[in-house]
Amino acid sequence: MSELAAGATPETTLDPEDRKIITLARSARARNGVPEGAAVRDETGRTYVAGTVALESLRLSALRTAVAMAVASGARGLEAAAVVGAAEQFTDEDLAAVRDLGGPGTTVLLAGPDGALRLVTQAQ
Numbered sequence: 001m002s003e004l005a006a007g008a009t010p011e012t013t014l015d016p017e018d019r020k021i022i023t024l025a026r027s028a029r030a031r032n033g034v035p036e037g038a039a040v041r042d043e044t045g046r047t048y049v050a051g052t053v054a055l056e057s058l059r060l061s062a063l064r065t066a067v068a069m070a071v072a073s074g075a076r077g078l079e080a081a082a083v084v085g086a087a088e089q090f091t092d093e094d095l096a097a098v099r100d101l102g103g104p105g106t107t108v109l110l111a112g113p114d115g116a117l118r119l120v121t122q123a124q
Helices: 016-032 062-072 092-102
Strands: 037-042 047-051 078-084 107-111 117-122
Touching: 016 037, 016 047, 016 062, 016 078, 016 107, 037 062, 047 062, 062 078, 062 092, 078 092, 092 107
Parallel strands: 078 107
Antiparallel strands: 037 047, 037 078, 107 117
16 A cells, blocks of 8 residues: 555545545446446546446456546546455556556555555556
């Protein structure tokens, strides 16, 4: 997890827009009954929300699906991304998708199913 100031918790240091994408990702997970929900915010502030895709012929994580939705909608960059699920870490493929669209400094947030922040990293 990234460094926090003394006495701070991840939740108290989150900007309201980052809290929003965690909430959207959590809602996508619950609404669709999928293992993960994700949301990304593009360079204009628009958000794209997705869940895990698990078809016989197509498997995508929620984060890669959200990035694909942003690209398909014309986004030219990302400000931040969030994933809600049981994972403790991001996969290399997920971070690569965020990095491809947002660049290596894009903030990526990982929260548990309850919405509690677990990890803040950058798509390096």
